[in-house]
Amino acid sequence: MKKFSGFLGACAMLMSELVTAQVKDMPGGPRVNQINMPEGVTQITHAINDLHYMLLWICLVIFLAVFGVMFYSIWAHRKSRGAKPATFHEHVGVEVAWTVIPFLIVIAMALPATRTVVAMKDTSGADMTIKTTGYQWKWGYEYIDGPAKGVKFLSNLSTPRAQIENKEPKGPFYLMEVDNPLVVPVGKKIRIATTGGDVIHSWAVPELSMKQDAIPGFIRNTWFRADKVGVYRGQCSELCGKDHAFMPIVVDVRSEADFAKWSEDQQKLLAASADDPNKEWTQAELVARGEKVYQTCAACHQGSGKGVMGAFPALDGSKVVMGPKADQIAILLKGRQGTAMQSFANQLSDVEIAAVITYTRNSWGNAGKGQDPVVAPADIKAAR
Incomplete structure (x- = not known):
């Protein structure tokens, strides 16, 4: 009996050490030995x-x-x-x-x-409404009203690929950091209107008591009011595909003054980046713009355009990319059923879609080899 009791005690101690070790490694997670x-x-x-x-x-x-x-x-x-x-x-x-x-x-x-x-x-009486759209595998935010009305952006995982591939030491917020966090003011009631752009996702931030499924074709409302300035982290909590573990959520709660300054800066950036519908884009301008837009595709097709064998096709040397522009435009606007290729019609503007297509047709080994090296925004507008 003593031996059995000793064995149970050793097991309990081992489990305690394992849990403590896991908690220590949780970026932004609970404190060591926290059990609640x-x-x-x-x-x-x-x-x-x-x-x-x-x-x-x-x-x-x-x-x-x-x-x-x-x-x-x-x-x-x-x-x-x-x-x-x-x-x-x-x-x-x-x-x-x-x-x-x-x-x-x-x-x-x-x-x-x-x-x-x-x-x-109860989402009534909200001070601000933010539309939150889940995509494979990132989040899109659009401020519907308030000082930041009209501001919208995509929030992507920003953990370096080298850390994910174990080529570099993992940072303190491994897989829990993004390039563009959701910014909100402290003490204000924020309505979150969630939907899905492709499959079912779930917007979840434990410290804000938030967990709302984002379902394609539906708008589901929830809300929170943060009482403390800080950065709060969460993740998609609905299994949504290959990179489900790579779409974190970061909410940056700021003071009213800091949020007002951020909103003003975003409005200026929005005005500065607004595309002139009458502008005649050169090939060089479209390629430069497309290189930035392509970062939303690099997770699947890779920065080299080589893709991932068996999962995502290569764009370098692709018959679609080097063929008639109408085929590639249709894929960007409508996606491709039965694959992970989604529609970007609601995520990217006509200029951005034209730019990223032009970039792929003039990059890597594709340069100077395919048909229609330049795709104009007018081509995208006509195809819509």
Whole structure:
């Protein structure tokens, strides 16, 4: 028995060390030896934590009561003490008690839980609405109203590829960092309108008590109000394909003054980057612009254009890229069914699609070899 107890103790110690080691390595995660949920920075988070503790205490009391009575009965009415079993078959009082008491317990748990769930779904009176679209494998944000109205951008994983391929040491926020975080003001009610651009995703940030599925063809609303300035991280929590683990969420909560300054800067950038519909783009300008846009494709087709064998076709030497421009335009606008190639019609403008197509037709080994080396924005507009 001592050996068995020692074995269990050793197992428990090993598990504790493993959990502690994992927690230490979690970027932005809970503190070492933390065994509970994160405290969070919203009223809903605090309400959920209160429910969590309340249910734990209720379960503990039920456990002690049930097993206390059971063990007492076994000890006090054992045969060695001369106890004789009762002969009754039913007892109305006991029947009523074990029906009424559980019912009251369930009501006591259901009322605060229902109140919290209703509050979680109440998006009325929001100070700002942000449309959040899940793509394979990144997030798109569009500010529908407020100081940043009209601002929209894509948020991609920014962890260097060398870290993912174990060629460099992993950083403190490995797989939990993005190039463009979602920026919001502190103390304001933010409505998040989620949808999916291809498959089902899920926008989840634990410290904000946020988890809302992003379903193609539907707009589903949720909200949060952060009470503390800081950076809060989450991930897509719906298995959405090959790079499901590579689409993190970063929410940058700033003071009202900092958010106002950020909004002003974004509006200036938006105005500066607005494409002139009457501009005549040269091949060199389209290639330069397309090289930047291509970064959204590099995760699949690779920066070298070689693709990933068996998963993503190479663009370098591709018959589609080197063939008539209409075929490649159709793929960018409509995607290709049965593959991971999605439509970029709603993600990229006419200029951006024209630029990235022109870039692929004039890069790597494709330069000077294919048909239609230049695709103009007007070509994309006509194809739409």
